[in-house]
Amino acid sequence: MTSAEMEAVYDAMARQIDKAGPGKSEVFLAKLALLLAQKAGDVHQVLDAVSEAGESL
Amino acid sequence: MRPDGRGETESLYFDYPYFEPPQQRGELAEPTPVAIVGAGPVGLTAALQLASEGIRSVVFDNKPTFNDGSRAICISRSSLAILDRLGVAAPFLEKSLGWTTGQSFYRGQKILEFKMPDGADEKFRPMYNLQQQYIEAFLWQAVAAHPLIQTRWQSEVVGIDRPGKIALRVSDPAGSYEIKADWCLACDGARSPIRKMRGKRLKGENFEGRYVIADIRADIDFPTIRRALFDPACRPGGTVLIHRQPDDIWRIDYQLRDEESEADAVLEQNVRASVQAVLDETGYSGTWDLEWWSIYSANTLALDDYRDGRVFFVGDSAHIVPIFGVRGLNNGLADAVNIGWKLGWVLQGRAGEALLDTYSPERRGATLDVFANASKSARFMTPSTHGWRLMRDAALSLALRHSFAGEFANPRQMVPYSYTESAAVRSDAGGLKAGPAPGEHLPELRLGDGFLSDHLGPGFTLLCFDAALASAVEARNIEGLSAFALPVSLQASERIAHEPGAAYLVRPDLYVAARWSRATPDEVASTFAELTFRKGNQL
Numbered sequence: 270m271t272s273a274e275m276e277a278v279y280d281a282m283a284r285q286i287d288k289a290g291p292g293k294s295e296v297f298l299a300k301l302a303l304l305l306a307q308k309a310g311d312v313h314q315v316l317d318a319v320s321e322a323g324e325s326l
Numbered sequence: 327m328r329p330d331g332r333g334e335t336e337s338l339y340f341d342y343p344y345f346e347p348p349q350q351r352g353e354l355a356e357p358t359p360v361a362i363v364g365a366g367p368v369g370l371t372a373a374l375q376l377a378s379e380g381i382r383s384v385v386f387d388n389k390p391t392f393n394d395g396s397r398a399i400c401i402s403r404s405s406l407a408i409l410d411r412l413g414v415a416a417p418f419l420e421k422s423l424g425w426t427t428g429q430s431f432y433r434g435q436k437i438l439e440f441k442m443p444d445g446a447d448e449k450f451r452p453m454y455n456l457q458q459q460y461i462e463a464f465l466w467q468a469v470a471a472h473p474l475i476q477t478r479w480q481s482e483v484v485g486i487d488r489p490g491k492i493a494l495r496v497s498d499p500a501g502s503y504e505i506k507a508d509w510c511l512a513c514d515g516a517r518s519p520i521r522k523m524r525g526k527r528l529k530g531e532n533f534e535g536r537y538v539i540a541d542i543r544a545d546i547d548f549p550t551i552r553r554a555l556f557d558p559a560c561r562p563g564g565t566v567l568i569h570r571q572p573d574d575i576w577r578i579d580y581q582l583r584d585e586e587s588e589a590d591a592v593l594e595q596n597v598r599a600s601v602q603a604v605l606d607e608t609g610y611s612g613t614w615d616l617e618w619w620s621i622y623s624a625n626t627l628a629l630d631d632y633r634d635g636r637v638f639f640v641g642d643s644a645h646i647v648p649i650f651g652v653r654g655l656n657n658g659l660a661d662a663v664n665i666g667w668k669l670g671w672v673l674q675g676r677a678g679e680a681l682l683d684t685y686s687p688e689r690r691g692a693t694l695d696v697f698a699n700a701s702k703s704a705r706f707m708t709p710s711t712h713g714w715r716l717m718r719d720a721a722l723s724l725a726l727r728h729s730f731a732g733e734f735a736n737p738r739q740m741v742p743y744s745y746t747e748s749a750a751v752r753s754d755a756g757g758l759k760a761g762p763a764p765g766e767h768l769p770e771l772r773l774g775d776g777f778l779s780d781h782l783g784p785g786f787t788l789l790c791f792d793a794a795l796a797s798a799v800e801a802r803n804i805e806g807l808s809a810f811a812l813p814v815s816l817q818a819s820e821r822i823a824h825e826p827g828a829a830y831l832v833r834p835d836l837y838v839a840a841r842w843s844r845a846t847p848d849e850v851a852s853t854f855a856e857l858t859f860r861k862g863n864q865l
């Protein structure tokens with residue numbers, strides 16, 4: 270993806286988090302991750318990403 | 327603000343001049359074609375632009391000296407091009423610090439280093455750091471030396487009436503008087519009294535982000551690289567910006583937390599402690615002196631129309647923009663040049679008055695463009711909602727390992743806004759595959775020992791590759807129009823279409839007014855007449 274496309278993703282996510290509201294944003298993000306995992310198709314890649322995203326929080 | 331015991335203009339490195347109010351009182355009421363209110367960077371630039379068109383002006387400022395602090399410190403490449411065309415770039419180049427590189431850090435680790443576009447075809451670096459007092463002082467040198475510009479210090483404009491033309495009421499320590507003017511440029515800054523007198527209001531948004539901007543003098547061994555610190559230990563959750571300036575002066579901007587009150591934040595001991603914490607984090611352990619500080623908040627506010635009859639709003643009086651894009655000053659200089667050449671041409675009878683109606687759409691468009699970019703930067707630098715903050719923090723955290731995420735921290739580069747839709751630009755007839763389109767800023771090109779811009783005439787210039795066309799246009803002796811045949815050597819450049827018939831009509835402000843894939847002298851002349859709004863398009 271180009272950086273402009275990545276930026277569009279960033280913006281859309283920020284807006285959706287705000288729309289979901291503070292109580293629901295975690296559920297939204299978890300659903301999004303599951304949907305993207307389903308599309309990615311490769312379990313190793315997804316599990317790597319899960320552990321990486323957990324670093325330097 | 328300055329440390330306890332020092333006056334407003336008692337700087338560690340800059341000697342503020344003191345300007346007397348007008349001594350000769352006899353001719354103060356003599357009418358002037360153009361009255362300029364405000365001798366800030368924008369008012370001074372407007373006066374120089376008008377003078378370069380041969381137009382007299384009187385500049386009024388209510389202060390006895392330049393502004394009190396370093397304020398706007400980043401001068402962009404396009405502003406240098408403006409200063410160069412006004413013939414005043416030399417002191418700026420000598421004193422300022424040019425730079426191309428920026429670095430971003432997250433919790434102390436570098437996540438991004440970016441370079442702004444630069445190269446052998448560019449006459450100027452992408453950005454130069456210079457304190458605003460120097461900017462004003464260098465412009466003032468040229469203004470003071472110009473016979474067509476009269477400056478009146480300690481002279482406050484307290485009223486503006488408009489029975490037909492303009493009548494300004496001016497008050498100075500020796501008295502008050504009225505002066506008539508045909509036109510008025512309100513360059514009187516963000517709080518613009520003229521704007522209030524005319525009943526106009528800025529419209530737009532206020533952002534959450536508030537910054538303290540502090541200057542210190544310190545002998546820090548670090549190149550001229552802009553540093554942005556996100557979530558540093560010294561300001562958890564906040565953002566800090568560090569810029570180098572001439573004379574061993576460093577600018578430290580730090581964001582205030584929501585719960586920090588502005589009144590507390592600007593107390594000297596709090597500024598000292600905050601600055602010390604930033605310095606500790608960057609590893610500087612030497613001594614430093616506090617020079618000046620202020621507070622700045624991010625706004626995107628503008629007038630709906632920059633024109634009100636015979637009054638034009640120019641610079642901060644017309645728009646207030648956030649600091650992240652460094653556009654406040656740079657956009658103001660472009661405003662000053664835009665209205666300056668247009669008004670100059672109308673007053674010289676070279677252009678019809680309709681040309682003046684193109685000022686507001688062109689420059690207000692530029693401001694709205696800045697707003698769009700600035701809002702994006704602001705969302706990253708000072709995210710105002712949970713969603714934007716969460717995404718920003720996620721991107722920064724990912725950026726420690728993934729360069730793609732660091733790109734989110736890359737500030738948008740300052741490129742001049744395009745006047746594609748303007749009535750003072752002819753819409754593109756098509757046919758050229760490369761090169762600047764009508765409404766775009768002319769790109770710079772290396773040409774022998776110098777640059778393309780060195781060869782442009784003072785008015786409009788036809789640029790083409792066809793020497794016969796250039797001489798045919800020159801032979802018509804049209805006032806305000808010259809022609810220059812580009813050397814064949816430029817045909818290797820991708821920045822300008824090198825088709826043999828390619829021709830560009832360039833405006834005095836270096837924007838492309840029209841282009842052709844094959845032009846005739848007749849077409850060039852009639853387009854020139856049309857775009858300068860002459861009656862019946864007659865030359």
Ligand SMILES: Cc1cc2nc3c(=O)[nH]c(=O)nc-3n(C[C@H](O)[C@H](O)[C@H](O)COP(=O)(O)OP(=O)(O)OC[C@H]3O[C@@H](n4cnc5c(N)ncnc54)[C@H](O)[C@@H]3O)c2cc1C
Nearest residue numbers: 364366367368387388397398482483514515641642654655
């Ligand atoms: C505290 C502060 C910090 C800033 N920091 C930054 C920064 O870090 N980066 C950045 O890009 N920009 C910054 N800016 C903005 C930048 O300084 C402005 O964009 C720039 O000065 C605009 O120039 P100007 O000529 O339009 O207005 P100004 O520089 O404000 O000049 C207006 C002039 O008009 C005079 N005047 C006003 N009313 C009258 C009257 N009635 N009669 C006569 N004269 C009058 C004033 O005295 C003043 O000299 C800062 C501004 C302030 C105030």
